[in-house]
Amino acid sequence: MDTHEPHPIDQREAQQQLATIEGRTLASARDRRVHAVGTVVYGVTIGLLMGARNMVSESQYLLLSLVAVVVLLAEFLLVERAARTVPRRARRWSRIGFAASFIIALVLVTPWLNLSAQTAPNTWPMVLVAALVTAAPSVVAGAVIARGGR
């Protein structure tokens, strides 16, 4: 910015300003937890939805999908309502977790479950494994957010 005139500030004033700004913080562990839980809920919801694909009838799966959409919307609104800040880099980590969970569900979990279902019916333990694998990136992202990740 403009440097025509030096600022009238001495060493003591500078020290006072630094002390003042370092004494106040917007960041809170609570907001980090809110965003972390939101990220984990997203991953687990997508994981369960993808895993249950071959376990229920078409109509039941449609209903399940609607429930998942409601859960995700509610989660988004609850996070917006509950958190007063978006912690540093939380949004970036959330997006990385979301994207990775979605990609894993699409290119790994769903093809595996579909392929398995051609020879024998999928089992609930398989659904659990599928859900865990899908949710894993979001859970990791949630953990990074909770720890105030870089």
Next chain:
Amino acid sequence: MSASPGQHARHRLDEVIHAPVRLSIVAALAQVDEAEFGHVRDTIEVSDPTLSKQAAQLEAAGYVTVRKGYVGKRPRTWLSLTRAGREAYERHLEALRAIAGGA
């Protein structure tokens, strides 16, 4: 001993950020990606009009983004630092530290 003009750390202080309330706003926002207006107001202990006015000046300088929206039926305003704002704050902080350290 002659001091060359423009070399002292005070010349690197940012005119926009230097005002006490604006410095508090920018310093608070630097710790998060985004913060709700009311939370910033409570943290830096200013009134709504003061924060609005100072945030508008920071927005005009390209240092802050103001996002308005709703949570349920309640209007909410969110403040965040732009990349330029974050860089300007880092430079300002370096200059302040240099002055505080007796540079």
